[in-house]
Amino acid sequence: MDPEVINFKVGFEIHQQLATDSKLFCRCRPKEIDKYGETFVRKLRPAQSELGSYDPAALFEFTKMRRIRYHAAASSCLVEADEEPPQDVDKGSLDTALVISLALHSDIGDELHVMRKIVIDGSNTGGFQRTILVANGGYLDVKERRLKVQSICLEEDAGKLILDDGTVREYGLDRLGVPLIEIALEPVTCKPEEAMQIALTLGRLLRGSKRIARGLGSIRQDVNISIDNGAVVEIKGVQRLDQLVKVIEYEMLRQQALVTIAQKLRDRKGVDKQIVDRIEDVTDILAESSSKVVINSLQENNSVFKAIRVRGFGGMIGFEPYPDIRIGKQLSELVRFYGLKGIFHSDELPAYGINSEEVQAIKNKLRIDSKMDAFVILGGPSFKVDFALEAIIQRLNMALIGVPPETRAATFDGKTLFSRPRPGPARMYPETDVPSIPITSSRIASLSDKIPRSIDEILSSLTKKYRLNKKLAEQIFDSDYFSIFEEIAVSVKDISPTFIASKLTEDMINLERRGLDRAVITDELLIDIFKKLDTGTIAKESVISIFEKLMKKEAGSVEDAKLALGITSISDQELDTAVEEVLKENMSIINEKRFEAVGILMGRSMAVLRGRADGHKINSILRKKLEDMLMRTSGSGASPSAPA
């Protein structure tokens, strides 16, 4: 599929947490925790915007009528609980947003205003998220291409979703209010792999500022995707670059499939404006069914089955222009949002234990006598079925147009799932509790030396400063460990930056691939490990084992990890004795091979000393002692092969 031909467009929206000491509108420290203290419950309802309209996304959430429980933490106060007005904007965060705006050649406003953006999924206690439009326009160069920047915003992060069981949602307040920068690029036509390059370049620019938070969840990549004859679909929650490529490829197929289906439907005769023209309760028909799905569903309180007649859709609900992409699946995703398990439709029945007599009885009740017509059945608690039916009817109407504008969530394996309708323009209004912020030219001038350099400049200075090869310089810069790498590299004496960088990149990735959680290893632990390595109390060979013990949570500190691994610090005296011991035990090899025995001896020494002393140190002691020994034996003339 050629992106140019179908006018495939991708717009990026990156959300990046900033590394600051303070939340955006209060002075709590942004620190994620998993133990909470106080809890309280709220119920949110949508309010009209100042223009008198309701936001469709807000109404949609409201139909689910959820209760929301919030968990407060040491890193939250009354501002997060929405019990106290917000304080001034954190200066450091705003400076960071300004620096990044300058780096993107974006137009910074003379006076910035805090706005409220309606969010009613409960992720914010006030029912809105505060956001500041910092700059407009600008550009980002990606290889030979110049991409336009749409806007740069500074906003507060949402609460952390802890639980969602369908009736209650629970959020942690520790993450609520953490400063985020949001950068939106103008949509461009591009191939999926180019999209990865764009995301990577933007990410590098942010990392170059050295003012951003690291770790999983600290960056969230949203993409807006559209094709010709379609609508803009917003995909949320892409966490990794390889996932981004897959998501874009999937969405390109999905949207193209929906456009194809719409075209086929419009070409049919008899598909007019009234697509769904009969709704019937078919509970009595299915009451005696032997289908397990039906029986389970009917056991729930007030359960019903309702069927609708869909004009002109016969054969089209199960039709797949591309593997696994069909209207039936889109409908199933939609009803799951209302807490239903899925749908049945005429293209797939009889199946799932529903037999042909039951299918015929449903058709009779709906007065379906043509192969051109289809039906969809929904089952579950009656109020949920009624809400979902309305959404299904709207969705079927959209099938004639093609791609519905909606927000979808990226799945871990690179697909997308319906999450909610796209929010309308009525969702912003001014935050009157925070005064507007004038941006003076002297403030901008004072930040000019903080603008991140270009990636090429950064990499070449890294290769020079730390004598890293280009690949490793790139890897460490692209990793989450860049800042801590620099901190460690300048604080140790005897460990090469190349060694540190390779442990923090390749080895960390290998451990992560084995399913271990690297987030467990904090900066403090890393510093401790490399300091101990520097002073020789742990050996280079032990670093990975220590990482592993910590990641497996079998040790909470470096000392614990050493104990668990049986690493006892060995003194120089003990090391000498141990090496001498190895030499004594291997006299026959030494006599036979002379200095060439060093390789075998090193292997045997390491077998005894691995993890308790540095390999290089063992090697130099071994060589020295072996030399001395050979000198002595040759000096006494004991060896016939001794050089003259």
Ligand SMILES: [Zn+2]
């Ligand atoms: Zn606070």
